[in-house]
Amino acid sequence: MEILHAVPIPPDFITFWRQAHQNGFTPKIASISKALLFPSAAAALGPLVQNVMSPLWWTPQFPYKSSLDGTTASAFAAHYKTATGQDWTQPMGFNYAVFEIAVAALKASGDPKNANAVAHALSTLKGEAITGAYDFSSGPVPHVSQIPELLAQWRLVSGTPQLVVINNSLLPAVPVAGSLELL
DSSP states (O other): OOEEEEOOOHHHHHHHHHHHHHTTOOOSEEEEOSTTSSHHHHHHHGGGGTTOEEEESOOTTOOOBOTTTOOBHHHHHHHHHHHHSOOOOHHHHHHHHHHHHHHHHHHHHSOTTOHHHHHHHHHTOEEEETTEEEETTSOSSTTOOOOOOEEEEEEEETTEEEEEEEEOTTOTTSOOOOOOOOO
């Protein structure tokens, strides 16, 4: 097998990946979604995570800022690290952006206490958040905005796993920081 692509939960992938290596199974490329969403899961694999690919939704390298207070993606991640001692995670950008979008929809509604007005405002909402551009008016279905994904690989940097962007073709505003490396 040359390529492995899977969407397992973290404990299942960690167990599988360790056993795969113990049994001599090493594909040239492994692209794993979901299981490696958080740095803690990548760290649990230690050196076995080196060059495992993962889709990347958000990173501090995003050139966007908060529509609420102007905080850049980089400053947001740095503040989080200072406040918690933890590294940034992909979902944190979207956890913040949901509030940016909610505030924009409430303002655009003209009547934030009217659920129908808020729903209608959301269906026509376009803007930019800390995660980038959003457009709820164009689908693929009503009230949904799609985001482009980056492709990254986990790399050990001073023994700590970090996501390195290797393909930005769907979002060229985020710089590529490395090239594809086989396992």
